[in-house]
Amino acid sequence: APRGLSADEKRVKLLEIFHETKDFYQLKELEKLGPKLKGIVSQSVKEVLQSLVDDGLVQGDKIVFWSFPSHQGAVIQGRVDNAKEMKISQQTQLLEIQQSIEREKSTRIESESRTAAIAKLQYMKKELAKLDEELTAYGACDPVRLEETRRAITLGKEAAIRWTENYSALLPHFLHHSMASIEDVRKYLEIDEEYEDIY
Secondary structure (H helix, E strand, O other), rough: OOOOOOHHHHHHHHHHHHHOOOOOHHHHHHHHHHHHHHOOOOHHHHHHHHHHHHHOOOOEEOOOEEOOOHHHHHHHHHHHHHHHHHHHHHHHHHHHHHHHHHHHHOOOOOOOOHHHHHHHHEEEEEHHHHHHHHHHHHHHHHHHHHHHHHHHHHHHHHHHHHHHHHHHHHHHHHHHOOOOHHHHHHHHOOOOOOOOOOO
8 A cells, every 4th residue: 555645745745736836725625636636635634734824834814825936935035044143143142151161261270279169168068058957957946936936925925915904804894784793704704713814
C-alpha cells in the first residue's frame, strides 16, 4: 500500500494549489481539490489549511482563502530580516557580556589575600547555614515568636480585665433595676463564688 503524505508534504501540496492556480477558494472546494489534484485526504485539508493560515502563508477571512507566490516570498523575506536583526542584537549583547566578564576578571586578580577571602566567605556561608538550621530546631525559643506570644498574652490579659471591670460595673446596676438576687445572676452567668477581679 502507498504511504500517506506527511504533514509537511500536505502543506507544500496544498500551497501548490494556490500558487499554480492563483485563485481564491472556499474550504469545501479545497476539500474536493486536495484529494483530486494532490492526493491530500479530504479530512485533513481543514487542519493543513489552518496551519498555513497560522504561519501567514495563506490568507483568509473564514470563508475564502488565497495565497500568491509573491506574498509567500514577502513573508519569508520578512522572517529572514527578523532573524538577521535578532542575530545582530544577540551578537551585540554577547559582545557586551564578554567585555563585562573581561572587565570583572581584570579587577579580580588572583592573590593570596583574595584566595583567603574567598575561602573565608565559603566557610562563613557554611556556618550561617548551620546556625540557620539550629535556629529552626529551637523554633519555639525564636525571639520573634516569643515576642508574638508575649503580645498575645498581654492582649488576652487586657481583654480579661476589661470584661471583669464591665461585669463589676454592671452587676450593681443590674441588681438595682431587677428583682434578681446576686446568687441568681452569678448562677445564670456561670460565675462561681471564687470569682474575683483581675488586676
